[in-house]
Amino acid sequence: xxxxxxxxxxxxxxxxxxxxxxxxxxxxxxxxxxxxxxxxxxxxxxxxxxxxxxxxxxxxxxxxxxxxxxxxxxxxxxxxxxxxxxxxxxxxxxxxxxxxxxxxxxxxx
Amino acid sequence: xxxxxxxxxxxxxxxxxxxxxxxxxxxxxxxxxxxxxxxxxxxxxxxxxxxxxxxxxxxxxxxxxxxxxxxxxxxxxxxxxxxxxxxxxxxxxxxxxxxxxxxxxxxxxxxxx
Numbered sequence: 001x002x003x004x005x006x007x008x009x010x011x012x013x014x015x016x017x018x019x020x021x022x023x024x025x026x027x028x029x030x031x032x033x034x035x036x037x038x039x040x041x042x043x044x045x046x047x048x049x050x051x052x053x054x055x056x057x058x059x060x061x062x063x064x065x066x067x068x069x070x071x072x073x074x075x076x077x078x079x080x081x082x083x084x085x086x087x088x089x090x091x092x093x094x095x096x097x098x099x100x101x102x103x104x105x106x107x108x109x
Numbered sequence: 110x111x112x113x114x115x116x117x118x119x120x121x122x123x124x125x126x127x128x129x130x131x132x133x134x135x136x137x138x139x140x141x142x143x144x145x146x147x148x149x150x151x152x153x154x155x156x157x158x159x160x161x162x163x164x165x166x167x168x169x170x171x172x173x174x175x176x177x178x179x180x181x182x183x184x185x186x187x188x189x190x191x192x193x194x195x196x197x198x199x200x201x202x203x204x205x206x207x208x209x210x211x212x213x214x215x216x217x218x219x220x221x222x
Contacts, residue, residue, distance in 0.1 A: 004151060033210065042199060042213035043152075087152070091209070099151030 002026045004100035006088050011106045012078055020073045020086050020103045028093020032064050032071045035087040037102065043087055046073070075105075083107045111136045115200050115214035122187075122194070122221050130185045130217045132200035140203040141183040142211065145169060145196045152199065158183055187219060195221045 003025045012018040024032065031050040035043035049055055049064035049071060061074040073086055085102040092098060113134040122128045134141065140159045144152040154167030158177040172191025177183050187194045197218050201211040 008149075031209070033208075040197075040216070040218075042215050043211075044213070045208075045210040048208040048210060089152075095209070096154070097152075097211070099153075101149055101151045 002090075002092060002098045004088055004090060004098055006086075006100040006103045008101070009104045009106065011108060012075075014078055014080060014107055014109050016078050017074065017076050018078060018105065020075075020088075020105065022071045022073070022088035022100060024069050024071070024088070024090040024098070024100075026090045026092040026098055029066065030091040030093065030095055032062075033087075033089045033091070033097065034062055034071075034073045035089065037085045037087055039084075046086075078107050080107050080109070113200060113202055113212055113214035115198075115217050117217060118215060120217060120219050122219060124221055125189045127186055127188050128194075128219065130187070130198055130200075130219070132183045132185065132214055133181055134183075134202045134212075134214075135181060136202055136204060136212060137180070138202035138204045138212070139180070141177070142201045142203070143167075143173075143175065143183070143185045144199045144201065146199055146216075147196050155185065155198075194219055 006022045034046040037043040047062035054063045059076045064071045085104045087102045088100040089097045116131045142157045143155040153169050155173050156175040158164035174186045199216050200214040
């Protein structure tokens with residue numbers, strides 16, 4: 001079956017760095033997405049990886065290893081506004097998204 | 110500004126009633142999607158439409174219905190046959206960019222009393 005695993009909750013300190021991991025098993029693979037979702041709001045797109053390696057976009061970076069079925073989202077210089085849920089989603093061979101349950105990130109001062 | 114508008118944001122329904130959630134987009138996107146989000150679970154696909162006058166069932170279509178008569182609009186009806194309809198419903202659209210990212214509406218929270 002198809003499956004996405006990511007931690008349920010993580011806590012980090014303002015100004016620090018946090019890495020949110022995601023492992024996936026899909027029928028075929030056409031890319032890995034990360035979205036940010038604040039409580040009660042819509043998810044917003046953060047990153048897309050289809051090739052192995054690290055993609056950097058400001059304070060946020062995303063890494064993909066296709067051979068390991070593994071991705072991570074790295075958040076640097078954490079700010080209080082980064083408190084949110086981070087959703088990992090893999091696109092299968094039919095170009096359908098398989099979603100993880102999300103990682104709730106709590107930032108403490 | 111371009112975007113996706115869902116309405117209503119909050120909706121209360123009595124058991125046995127049908128309710129329709131509106132989703133309108135002005136992004137000129139062909140593909141539109143309806144997801145359901147429950148606590149502790151990933152987004153689950155209800156229905157999707159890749160072109161006007163055509164739509165496909167997703168993973169949890171039972172108890173739901175949709176229509177796609179216009180490119181801009183993709184309303185979702187939650188029928189009385191849906192056994193556990195209380196949830197957060199998200200509408201999304203996808204353009205033709207290389208990444209294929211989804212653009213989401215603000216969501217509609219349905220509570221069945």
